[in-house]
Amino acid sequence: MEEERKNDKKSEAMEWIKSIVFAVVIALLIKSFVFNTTYVLGSSMYPTLYEKDRLFTDKVSLYFKSPRRGNIIVLKAPDVANKDYIKRVIGIAGDTVEIKDGKVYLNGKVLKENYILGDSYTLTYDKSKWEVPKGYVFVLGDNREQGASKDSRYFGCIPVDSIKGIANFRYFPFDDRFGKLN
Known part of the structure; x- marks a missing residue:
């Protein structure tokens, strides 16, 4: 027994x-x-994302389709090893992105950007016009204050295969910003 x-x-x-x-x-x-979680550090995506926001990022959709304009993505930092950035896709393959007089132009038309602060002025560095090649995207941070975001204005178009996920849901903090992104 x-x-x-x-x-x-x-x-x-x-x-x-x-x-x-x-x-x-x-x-x-x-x-x-399938998916991952992301912890936001810094203010490059303000006012859409705040420091310490926590997000779910979708990986599986990247196996079937390319990111779209307006998607918020997590990407391998092209200028710093073992670091990720979170940015918004502005241009996709075949697009022309130009920044002049503080405005972003997509294929010759002013881009309506309801996700940035109303009086934001988008600065450029040493280049102001980009042709997005096949297999690449052009990304910007939503915070357009000087020095607030390292993005395609700084490092150029980024390869689609450096994208780690599409941020689609904020699960923390539990406030009025909780929920679906975009």
Whole structure:
């Protein structure tokens, strides 16, 4: 009887271990291929995102389609190893992006940007016009104050394969900004 009870406990323990290992493997697969979480540091996406916002980013849709204009994306920083940036897609392959007199022009028309502060002036650095090549996107931070955002004005168009996910939901803080992005 005692031997049987020990075997039952061992069997139950093995079932628990198998269940935990299975859950961890599934969680790692989901995090690797389906979605991830992102913690916002800095103010480059203000007023859309605030420092310490927490977001879910969708990875799986990138396997089937390219990002669209207006998507908020997480990308590998092209200028700093092991760092990610969060930016908004402004131009996609084939687009011409130009910044003049503080306004962003997309394919010759002023881009309506209801996500930036109304009186924002978009500065340029040493270049003011970009042709977005195939397999690339042009990104900007929503905060257009001088020095607030390192983006395509600074490092040029970024390869689509450097995009780690599309931010689509703010899950923290639990305030009036909680919910779907874009």
